[in-house]
Amino acid sequence: MSLLEVQDLSVSLKTAQGLQDVIRHVNLSMDAGEKLGIVGESGCGKSIFALALISLLPPDSQTNGKVILEGQDVLSLNSTQICSIRGNRIGMIFQEPMTALNPVQKIGTQIGESIRLHLKLSRKQTLERVTELMDKVGLPVSRFPLNLYPHQLSGGQRQRVMIAMAIACNPTILIADEPTTALDVTVQEQILDLIRDLSDSSGIALIMISHDLGVIAQTTQRVMVMYTGSIVEMGDTVDVFQNMRHPYTHGLFSAIPHVGSSLDSRRKRLTSIPGQVPQLHNRPMGCNFADRCPRASRRCQENEPPATWVSDHHRVWCYHPINLSSNRENTR
Incomplete structure (x- = not known):
């Protein structure tokens, strides 16, 4: 049995013209440890598709089809049941860490929140787990104390905090939605290496969403090309x-x-x-x-x-x- 099965998924959102299909009849299966890339222009439905997987869509949206995670249909769960999956069995790195992180909460508190909620660890065990995660993402607490606020970190460091939050409960699937947006090339490479290494070492299935084809080439085994909410091509990334x-x-x-085209006057x-x-x-x-x-x-x-x-x-x-x-x- 596949880890994740998406069966005929369609999502409609409320617009000025009424409900409109944003995702249309998407079918997909993923195995444990697999790395899938989703590419397409801005507005093609990549992020909406990701949010549908964790049932985090606006309340006035309509969803049809099934999202079966380890034999359980996510879309049929109530709010309490879905909360037990978000951040626990499915982790997500959101596009912009400055807006995804709470600006008035310390980074240690934010990383530890899902640990306390899902793993039911003691205060001491939570602190140990947060410290371990900070080391794992390259932010040792000796240099980056847990009482820092997001604005005291650089963009790449905030993204590392987001990654620590996403993997805190050892999820089976990690969704990375444009994780290198607004980062310079050097930091982007570091973040991609980190995500790839974490996926390889932990056996986490990875869904990498990006409009950057180079990012997809570096991190995925299979790619899904989307246009206006539909799949237009899918296969092994190399193929x-x-x-x-x-x-x-x-x-x-x-x-x-x-590279070098700007030097060609013709x-x-x-x-x-x-x-x-x-x-x-x-x-x-x-x-x-x-x-x-x-x-x-x-x-x-x-x-x-x-x-x-x-x-x-x-x-x-x-x-x-x-x-x-x-x-x-x-x-x-």
């Missing part, structure tokens, strides 16, 4: 990166700037995906990417494409997938 088939995935890779403009992401209330009937896709046909405009197997571990949702190996460009 997808080397043999991308969906035009949207290809567009994301083409938009990556290359360089072309940086490649971009034409058009704009459709509004939730104004999505096309068929493939959501059809209006921006140079390969789209009438069928794309009228019907959602089914999954096509590229290989045993690689699927694409596209009527006209790119075949890089033969370089075929005929789409109709």
